[in-house]
Amino acid sequence: MTPARDFAAARSPRQNRVGAPAAVAEGASGASPARPEDCALWTEGLCKRYGEKWAVRDLSLRVARGEVFGFLGPNGAGKSTSVKMLLGLVRPSGGAAWVLGYPPGDSAIRARIGFLPEHFRFYDWLTPRELLRLHARLLGGAAELGRQADELLRWVGLADHADRRLREYSKGMLQRAGLAQALLNRPDLIVLDEPTSGLDPAGRRLVREILRRERERGATIFLNSHLLGEVEATCDRVAFLRDGEVRAVRNVGAAARGLRVVARVAGLSPAGLAALTAWAAEISHVDGELSFVARDEEALPAILASLIAGGARVYSFAPRPVTLEDLFLEIVGDAVGQ
Amino acid sequence: MRGIAVIALVTFQEAARKKILLAAALLSTAFVGLFSWGLLRCPSCAAPSTSLLRREIDSGLLMVGLYGVALFTALLAVLSSIDSLAGEIASGAIQTVAIRPLERWHLVLGKWLGYAAILALYVVLVGGGTVLAMRWTEGFTPPHLAAGLLLIWWEGLILLTVTLWFGTFCSTLTSGICAVGLYGLAFLGGWVEQIGAVTHRPAALRLGVLASLVMPSEALWRRAVFEMQSPLLGAIGFSPFNTSSAPSGLMLAYAGVYLCLALWIAMRHFSRRDL
Numbered sequence: 001m002t003p004a005r006d007f008a009a010a011r012s013p014r015q016n017r018v019g020a021p022a023a024v025a026e027g028a029s030g031a032s033p034a035r036p037e038d039c040a041l042w043t044e045g046l047c048k049r050y051g052e053k054w055a056v057r058d059l060s061l062r063v064a065r066g067e068v069f070g071f072l073g074p075n076g077a078g079k080s081t082s083v084k085m086l087l088g089l090v091r092p093s094g095g096a097a098w099v100l101g102y103p104p105g106d107s108a109i110r111a112r113i114g115f116l117p118e119h120f121r122f123y124d125w126l127t128p129r130e131l132l133r134l135h136a137r138l139l140g141g142a143a144e145l146g147r148q149a150d151e152l153l154r155w156v157g158l159a160d161h162a163d164r165r166l167r168e169y170s171k172g173m174l175q176r177a178g179l180a181q182a183l184l185n186r187p188d189l190i191v192l193d194e195p196t197s198g199l200d201p202a203g204r205r206l207v208r209e210i211l212r213r214e215r216e217r218g219a220t221i222f223l224n225s226h227l228l229g230e231v232e233a234t235c236d237r238v239a240f241l242r243d244g245e246v247r248a249v250r251n252v253g254a255a256a257r258g259l260r261v262v263a264r265v266a267g268l269s270p271a272g273l274a275a276l277t278a279w280a281a282e283i284s285h286v287d288g289e290l291s292f293v294a295r296d297e298e299a300l301p302a303i304l305a306s307l308i309a310g311g312a313r314v315y316s317f318a319p320r321p322v323t324l325e326d327l328f329l330e331i332v333g334d335a336v337g338q
Numbered sequence: 339m340r341g342i343a344v345i346a347l348v349t350f351q352e353a354a355r356k357k358i359l360l361a362a363a364l365l366s367t368a369f370v371g372l373f374s375w376g377l378l379r380c381p382s383c384a385a386p387s388t389s390l391l392r393r394e395i396d397s398g399l400l401m402v403g404l405y406g407v408a409l410f411t412a413l414l415a416v417l418s419s420i421d422s423l424a425g426e427i428a429s430g431a432i433q434t435v436a437i438r439p440l441e442r443w444h445l446v447l448g449k450w451l452g453y454a455a456i457l458a459l460y461v462v463l464v465g466g467g468t469v470l471a472m473r474w475t476e477g478f479t480p481p482h483l484a485a486g487l488l489l490i491w492w493e494g495l496i497l498l499t500v501t502l503w504f505g506t507f508c509s510t511l512t513s514g515i516c517a518v519g520l521y522g523l524a525f526l527g528g529w530v531e532q533i534g535a536v537t538h539r540p541a542a543l544r545l546g547v548l549a550s551l552v553m554p555s556e557a558l559w560r561r562a563v564f565e566m567q568s569p570l571l572g573a574i575g576f577s578p579f580n581t582s583s584a585p586s587g588l589m590l591a592y593a594g595v596y597l598c599l600a601l602w603i604a605m606r607h608f609s610r611r612d613l
Contacts, residue, residue, distance in 0.1 A: 088437065089437065091612060110437060111438075115437050117434060119430050121429045125356060138341060138435065140340060
């Protein structure tokens with residue numbers, strides 16, 4: 001009766017595709033794992049339509065095992081629907097998906113997944129200790145996992161509030177309780193939907209620490225967030241989603257993003273500007289302000305020499321790392337998802 | 339099966355935590371107390387203890403009390419479960435539970451079993467308390483008591499099942515309105531059927547049966563009355579507290595199929611819907 005199982009059983013990967021993928025998120029090394037079974041997450045043309053409205057048009061992702069993968073997009077881009085499809089909570093309208101080598105929602109992987117939902121709604125008449133014990137019983141390891149509950153509650157900073165009911169909790173405390181239940185079964189795949197949105201700076205640091213520790217354990221982490229700083233601090237790669245489509249996938253490390261240089265120049269000839277393309281990308285030259293992205297710091301002296309050789313008088317030359325926000329605005333723009 | 343048991347237990351725990359059990363217990367105690375107080379002052383107390391008339395009055399009064407039990411059981415079935423599936427789907431609270439290693443239908447069946455246990459407890463305690471009050475004050479015990487209480491519980495189960503079913507695709511409020519609306523339809527249908535039986539109007543009888551086919555809750559209550567009331571009382575006429583037209587065994591079989599089918603549809607629908 002599991003819908004995701006029905007869905008996946010009816011379609012093998014690359015069957016029943018709806019539209020061509022706008023971009024495919026490759027593995028951490030840049031090379032896609034050969035088979036869907038080898039990936040932590042593998043989707044191809046996954047889509048979801050509600051009536052006439054497409055919530056997700058084309059989700060094509062490859063997330064390697066052990067990777068911390070960010071999922072960015074404006075409000076209404078289809079992030080939460082995508083997450084729910086990967087967890088088997090929402091039936092896709094088309095496309096194919098594999099999670100830890102199995103169809104989404106397959107009973108073989110349910111005990112290996114941890115999930116923190118977007119709005120942190122739980123059975124609020126329970127205390128967090130009871131909530132964790134409930135999940136331990138559902139996971140079939142009541143005794144062993146139940147013993148971990150107290151340790152987890154201490155770790156997320158709720159040890160002193162473990163016997164208060166969740167309905168008395170603030171949003172941040174609920175989020176911490178949710179994190180504890182997501183980590184209870186030491187999952188191979190942790191899906192976090194906006195895990196830091198209700199947290200204070202100490203809470204955010206805690207989440208970063210948790211992600212670091214889980215990553216060292218070998219877990220794959222799928223982080224859905226629109227807090228760019230959090231994604232930048234924790235993720236290996238990030239997919240940018242807009243209007244239900246993956247628009248681009250980038251490595252998050254500063255070295256991979258290059259340097260944005262803004263220079264004030266005069267007398268730059270067309271030939272000099274053309275020569276710049278050998279060293280830089282995204283070049284614009286408006287009213288004496290020259291802007292471009294250099295691959296890395298080592299390229300800067302050569303670029304400067306090229307400008308001067310092209311006849312330009314350089315009054316200022318200011319390089320700064322390309323931020324994730326720059327990338328976000330460049331790829332996604334500032335539009336709210338339709 | 340483990341998942342079903344865990345969900346059933348947590349449903350019972352939820353009812354206890356939300357003070358549903360406490361409120362039901364307090365109101366039931368008040369109901370049985372009021373019923374006992376009324377019996378101590380009823381007209382039959384003045385009649386000779388062996389007279390046929392006194393026995394008939396006792397039987398009639400007990401049916402009034404058990405009608406209250408059946409009504410409260412039906413309302414408890416709807417009101418306790420109304421927010422269960424619909425509310426958890428709307429809030430998203432069901433998501434972290436639904437991804438755990440249990441089938442979706444385990445969630446529905448587990449909740450159903452939890453509420454069914456609560457209703458059973460309620461019928462045994464309040465129905466049993468009402469009968470005990472009659473036995474204590476008048477020394478009267480109705481025939482086929484177990485069958486009667488079972489039918490009252492069954493009536494509650496039917497309403498519980500349709501409420502959970504509505505909850506798989508409607509909001510909390512809509513589910514409640516639909517379930518109570520069906521209960522009201524069955525109640526009116528039962529009256530129409532009884533009037534048809536007394537006045538020998540086949541059209542009214544058919545309409546009543548049709549209402550019972552849409553929602554067999556009232557038919558189950560009237561069968562419970564038929565089992566427990568004296569034959570003489572049944573022949574006197576019609577009211578909500580006795581019956582002159584007892585639903586057949588076929589209708590009971592239909593109510594059984596209705597319950598199973600509604601539960602199956604609820605499980606199937608919940609398994610296929612987006613959360």
